[in-house]
Amino acid sequence: MATEPLPLQKNAATAAEDVVPVAVSKDEGHPLVRFDKVVKRYGDHTVLDELDFTVERGEHVTLIGPSGSGKTTILRLLMTLERVSDGVIWINGEPLTHIRGQDGSLKPASEKHLRAARRKIGMVFQQFNLFPNMKVLQNITEAPVNVLGMDRDKAEARARELLELVGLSGKVDAHPSQLSGGQQQRVAIARALAMEPEILLLDEVTSALDPELVAGVLELLSDIARNTDITMLCVTHEMNFARDVSEKVLMFDAGRVVESGSPEKIFTDPSHERTREFLNAVL
Amino acid sequence: MTKDFDWGAVGDAFPLLLDGFWTTLLATVFGTLVAAVLGLAIAVAGRAPSRLVTVPVKAVMEFIRSTPLIVQLVGAAALFTSVEPLTVGIVVLGVHYATYTSEVYRAGIDAVPKGQWEACRALSLTPRRTWQAVILPQAVRNVVPALGNYAISMFKETPFLAVITVHEMVFQARDYGTKHFVYTEVFTLAGLIFLVASYPTSLLMRKLEKRLGH
């Protein structure tokens, strides 16, 4: 299963031409994601404090750090589920959180801008969040049909391919409630992939799973990482997964990047005491 | 007691009451429809991002809830003299009950987990699609039993329509009773008809609740 080429990218190119009218600019001069002095506050509590970091196109980045350090917040800001309190998030050189005015100044983005901007970004949640009122197939086709305007037959064919990819061909007509947690999460992954995201956000996607189901989902994600050019940001406590999948690990604490580097470097020879403490605690 | 009970009057009044009963049923069915649709609209409007929408909606709801149904009926009938009383009655009943059903919908909508909204956003679904395909189907499921109970209680309040000269069942009973001086008989009969109609409906509702897994 691991070596099979994924049907994903092959179709991604054609589908992008057919369906998404806005050409995706492949501007190599910019990092794909750039946090620029991003601040996030909840009331008086500053969760992210002038956070700066970048993610390059095609990179697979793992975010680690103690509970409450702001990892989820980072992904939620990127998914535009939350708004920044200050600073700007850039995607491919374009502001995600803001609109560029005629004079070049940045204004907070409207809902409409956000809806368009977030199309390139997909997210898989810890709790799956499948739509329980829809069968598996419709969970996957809903957005391609209604957001991308994809032809229903084509969307269904794609959905079936994706279900095969995640190992659930037999569950096309099942309801989410009839699936195990691991299967639900696979459907959620297929659903996110169906939108052909450039960036996939994964927030502790195996934490809600029974231990025996974790490995399968992680293997699937490794496959996706290897066989597609989707940029991935993962929050995980599975250090092996981080090592397998990502080229870069970002260690967060108190809303700032403590250090970043290859998994090898961070896990075996961290530069910071804080990282060492954290890794000792989780490993 | 049996000696005084005028069975003849019962037989005599029955067709009249039955006739009134259809009007009662009509008012209930359409009143419930209005309440179901309008209540939903109010609940969704209550979630609008703009206070320009939410504040007036709340004010009107407060007004309707804090005045008695009968006052609303008489007031509406006086305002809309050219409209057929039954229509006025249906609309007033529907609007009155919509202020309650909207609360039921609101609770149903609130019961949809936050993760569902977030999944919709993550997939870039439009607000319309979010409501239509994801939120409402889940919310309405929670709401159906409560709507049924409001329908039954509306059914029992239809006699108020007599005040604005709608010829529903109780209007007919009183009319017949006044003419023939047999109040006990016709009102007993009217009560029985209510019972016969609403008891099975309640049972049906309970079954439905069970089937929906409440």
Ligand SMILES: Nc1ncnc2c1ncn2[C@@H]1O[C@H](COP(=O)(O)OP(=O)(O)OP(=O)(O)O)[C@@H](O)[C@H]1O
């Ligand atoms: N909606 C919210 N309102 C108030 N505070 C919040 C909210 N969401 C998150 N926070 C706070 O922000 C901080 C960072 O939360 P976040 O969920 O990003 O941490 P995390 O690194 O993902 O932690 P964990 O590893 O436990 O998931 C925490 O202190 C949390 O209490």
Ligand SMILES: [Mg+2]
């Ligand atoms: Mg978290």
